[in-house]
Amino acid sequence: MRVAFVSFETVHHRDSETNRRLQTVAELLREQGHEIHLFCARFWEGDVDTFERDEITYHGVVPNLEAKTSFLARLPRAILSFSPDVVHTGAFPPEQVISASVGATLARAPVFLEWHGEGGIEDTWWNRRAARWADRIVAPSHLVATWIRELGVGSRVVDVVPDPIDxxxxxxxxxxxxxxxxxxxxxxxxxxxxxxxxxxxxxxxxxxxxxxxxxxxxxxxxxxxxxxxxxxxxxxxxxxxxxxxxxxxxxxxxxxxxxxxxxxxxxxxxxxxxxxxxxxxxxxxxxxxxxxxxxxxxxxxxxxxxxxxxxxxxxxxxxxxxxxxxxxxYDRDRIRDRYLTAYRALQDSSGFL
Missing domain, CATH: 3.40.50.2000 (Glycogen Phosphorylase B;)
Incomplete structure (x- = not known):
């Protein structure tokens, strides 16, 4: 399966709980042989647009974290050029969810939103929009799932998938x-x-x-x-x-x-x-x-x-x-299977197969 991960800021920029969670999911899928490409701001030296580390291909859509507006504008075309089966985006910044969704629509792929909830979830216009542009949302706990539902999305849209252990x-x-x-x-x-x-x-x-x-x-x-x-x-x-x-x-x-x-x-x-x-x-x-x-x-x-x-x-x-x-x-294999099952269910329901 070809999965496009979207995270303007990655764990290589800042080691936060949110960034670690998305990185962990990407690594779980890569370990089973899935093709993982992560679209982000560049964190490596040099002018090359792509960078491979541990069998994950990173696409530097923009040169640094000061170029958020350009990242949002360029992201749809970058996703389309990869032609993914699923687009898996983080929730921060929330504007990237809308931009990723546009790219997913062009590529005829469903949108999976990973919402970690670090620092809480504010009831803002952008967060409400982000929640409604995703085909499926995953939270690490029922607490975070409740915060997401309070943004006005239906309970059937939100799944709870905990962090994995080995x-x-x-x-x-x-x-x-x-x-x-x-x-x-x-x-x-x-x-x-x-x-x-x-x-x-x-x-x-x-x-x-x-x-x-x-x-x-x-x-x-x-x-x-x-x-x-x-x-x-x-x-x-x-x-x-x-x-x-x-x-x-x-x-x-x-x-x-x-x-x-x-x-x-x-x-x-x-x-x-x-x-x-x-x-x-x-x-x-x-x-x-x-x-x-x-x-x-x-x-x-x-x-x-x-x-x-x-x-x-x-x-x-x-x-x-x-x-x-x-x-x-909670073992890594079982958590990975839950993500893959959710991906396939999304593909079946979206008609993008």
Missing amino acids: VDRIRSVSPDDSVDVIYARQLDADANLESLFLGLAELRDRDWQATVIGDGPERPVYERLASDLRIDDRVTFAGTVPREERIAAYRGAHVFAQTAEHCVFPTEMLWALASGCIGIVEYHAESSAHELVEGWDRGFRTTSEEELADAILDAGDLERRDFDETFTE
């Missing part, structure tokens, strides 16, 4: 040293690590060890808080560590705590749950993390530090695991 990779990594509680996220203003620390402080008279994976501008604040709460001797700040080490840490841990205030999809938590961790989620209106633990017998949803502390105690009665079959449905 189950074979988890199985291949040996568990690290045992730890009771683990937390992993960028330590920024939304991390809300204080909720976990206040909950752990309630258990100061118990025997536990915790690890915090991740770095960021708020790390010094959280290190001071751990000291002020007199739990710093039991909390290890591991900093930024590569994926293999994170998997090993998750497989050795008993509980993964998710307390962030904003989260469109809890990718790190999913890796941890598949690695055998019990999940404890502090509920927040702008976080979808609770969706992973609802109806699951090894998951807890809390609304306060006291409830979080109680959940950690209750989790102590559950067995330790280093893998959980429940989450194999």
Whole structure:
């Protein structure tokens, strides 16, 4: 299958959640032998218009990110010249969805809109237009799907497809040293690590060890808080560590705590749950993390530090695991199949076959 991805800004320009999500989908399809071309602003040196990396062909529709207007104007013809089977566009900037849709119409291909929802989705004229110009929209969680439907599109147009994990990779990594509680996220203003620390402080008279994976501008604040709460001797700040080490840490841990205030999809938590961790989620209106633990017998949803502390105690009665079959449905192969199934359904319904 020939798939045209559209993203004015790519992960090679800026490593954001939105750009990573679209790049991941492109790589999933490329791994199975599909022909992937990504139309974007140029991020490579030189004057050549195309650039190949890891078997993905990038088309530099414009020379840089300062040329957005030219990108929107040139995109339809660029898509037509590739003659794709499907046009898969990101939602930022929303104007590119309309431009990609024009190119898709010329190429007689359906439009698939990937809407990650990082930073929320504002009810703007351009966002409403973007939502209505796509044949199908995919969101990473029901939370984001709700935001999209609030733009005025029907529920039948929006699918939920979570971020993928690599189950074979988890199985291949040996568990690290045992730890009771683990937390992993960028330590920024939304991390809300204080909720976990206040909950752990309630258990100061118990025997536990915790690890915090991740770095960021708020790390010094959280290190001071751990000291002020007199739990710093039991909390290890591991900093930024590569994926293999994170998997090993998750497989050795008993509980993964998710307390962030904003989260469109809890990718790190999913890796941890598949690695055998019990999940404890502090509920927040702008976080979808609770969706992973609802109806699951090894998951807890809390609304306060006291409830979080109680959940950690209750989790102590559950067995330790280093893998959980429940989450194999999120494996890369299955997520890729969901995209391909959606593509083919779009082609069948559009009459562009």
